Amino acid sequence: MIPIAKPFLGEAEANAAHAAVLSGWVSQGPQVAAFEADFAALVGAPHAVAVSNCTTALHLACQALGVGPGDEVITVSHSFIASGNAIRQCGAMPVFVDIEADGYNIDPEAVAQAITPRSKAILCVHQIGMPCDLTALLAIARAHDLPLIEDAACAIGSEIRVDGQWGKIGAPHGDIACFSFHPRKVITTGEGGMLTTRNAEYDAKFRLWRQHGMSISDTARHAAASVVFESYIERGYNYRMTDIQASVGRVQLGRLDEIVRRRREIAALYGEMLSGIEGLSTPVEPDWARSNWQSYAVRLDSAIDQRALMQGLLDRDVTTRRGIMCMHLEPAQADVELRHSLKRSEEARDHAVLLPLYVQMSDGEVGIVADRLRDEMAKARRGARPAKPRREPVAVPAASMHTASDAVAMREPG
Numbered sequence: 001m002i003p004i005a006k007p008f009l010g011e012a013e014a015n016a017a018h019a020a021v022l023s024g025w026v027s028q029g030p031q032v033a034a035f036e037a038d039f040a041a042l043v044g045a046p047h048a049v050a051v052s053n054c055t056t057a058l059h060l061a062c063q064a065l066g067v068g069p070g071d072e073v074i075t076v077s078h079s080f081i082a083s084g085n086a087i088r089q090c091g092a093m094p095v096f097v098d099i100e101a102d103g104y105n106i107d108p109e110a111v112a113q114a115i116t117p118r119s120k121a122i123l124c125v126h127q128i129g130m131p132c133d134l135t136a137l138l139a140i141a142r143a144h145d146l147p148l149i150e151d152a153a154c155a156i157g158s159e160i161r162v163d164g165q166w167g168k169i170g171a172p173h174g175d176i177a178c179f180s181f182h183p184r185k186v187i188t189t190g191e192g193g194m195l196t197t198r199n200a201e202y203d204a205k206f207r208l209w210r211q212h213g214m215s216i217s218d219t220a221r222h223a224a225a226s227v228v229f230e231s232y233i234e235r236g237y238n239y240r241m242t243d244i245q246a247s248v249g250r251v252q253l254g255r256l257d258e259i260v261r262r263r264r265e266i267a268a269l270y271g272e273m274l275s276g277i278e279g280l281s282t283p284v285e286p287d288w289a290r291s292n293w294q295s296y297a298v299r300l301d302s303a304i305d306q307r308a309l310m311q312g313l314l315d316r317d318v319t320t321r322r323g324i325m326c327m328h329l330e331p332a333q334a335d336v337e338l339r340h341s342l343k344r345s346e347e348a349r350d351h352a353v354l355l356p357l358y359v360q361m362s363d364g365e366v367g368i369v370a371d372r373l374r375d376e377m378a379k380a381r382r383g384a385r386p387a388k389p390r391r392e393p394v395a396v397p398a399a400s401m402h403t404a405s406d407a408v409a410m411r412e413p414g
């Protein structure tokens with residue numbers, strides 16, 4: 001069985017966690033501080049703040065920008081539910097706009113048309129690792145004096161050219177970027193998130209809010225030579241990352257180049273092997289973007305039955321996922337007023353298929369996926385699939401990837 005994804009974790013990460021456990025400090029402490037410094041240096045951000053996950057990062061980002069009741073945040077429906085939930089958590093409402101015609105990212109023109117006097121911020125998503133058109137989005141944001149939050153959950157290691165300069169996502173180009181270290185993303189700490197910004201005031205707020213609004217950190221109190229009484233200067237949260245997670249994150253970050261290089265090789269192989277299949281198109285990378293290929297999405301002609309194709313592949317041991325969800329079609333966000341067409345978003349959900357892509361995947365396995373996909377496409381075009389009972393393609397939560405057999409499979413060769 002070829003899975004959709006596998007975390008790339010090995011002895012080095014296990015040893016780092018082992019050392020953190022035995023260090024005497026397991027909550028947010030020196031490893032978190034070091035992970036933040038490593039991360040900031042890697043993406044080229046003046047400030048990086050580690051938190052418990054990307055959803056809490058998005059919540060703090062919205063709160064730092066003053067997003068609150070009565071406000072609107074312009075974003076895509078075509079994203080993981082957390083992008084919208086973070087806006088709702090601040091008491092504000094998302095205004096959903098459509099994606100571009102030739103990809104899965106927010107359409108800058110649709111953003112411009114969605115701006116109202118209630119608009120408080122723009123939240124763009126670098127979907128499945130492909131950078132958004134930040135040049136166009138930043139121009140719109142500046143023209144309307146609106147801050148830009150980048151949901152970069154999937155985009156660690158992705159690069160973009162803005163103003164003639166190549167830089168990593170998180171540099172930051174917008175006001176705040178938010179990253180995820182969930183096992184389904186490109187590097188993982190089990191759970192984890194990071195905020196980057198160039199704004200020192202936001203940085204201070206993130207540090208305050210993630211730790212109960214407490215005037216002094218645990219580490220500073222611990223190190224103090226005299227007795228210190230803390231105070232709680234604002235209502236905060238417990239959104240801390242642990243030192244155990246951060247120590248794993250530091251090892252993962254050190255291997256990011258290797259990880260992204262292999263992911264790009266696999267994406268290029270898919271591009272070659274899947275070219276010329278009638279009814280199927282491969283993803284397009286604009287010349288100003290370099291994806292980390294967090295996911296590889298192929299697009300089917302509308303005549304092809306997405307579910308039948310996915311079932312055919314599953315029956316032949318190839319796991320796939322359908323295109324990115326649409327929040328406006330989920331009960332959790334069904335009360336959002338729909339003002340703009342979301343036709344492309346719905347079409348992308350229903351006609352895109354995500355293929356297996358993980359660092360440990362061999363060229364041979366990429367070939368197996370490509371061959372079986374080619375076969376299944378031929379069957380789908382002929383409409384020759386025998387009618388058989390369909391198993392509902394279950395959206396497997398990534399947590400269920402952590403089975404004993406996966407733990408073995410996750411181990412690196414050598």
Ligand SMILES: *Cc1c(COP(=O)(O)O)cnc(C)c1O
Pocket residue numbers: 053054055056079080082083125127151153154179180181182192193
């Ligand atoms: C995964 C993901 C999130 C949520 O990240 P967590 O770390 O699991 O909270 C948010 N936005 C997007 C686009 C994602 O893919």
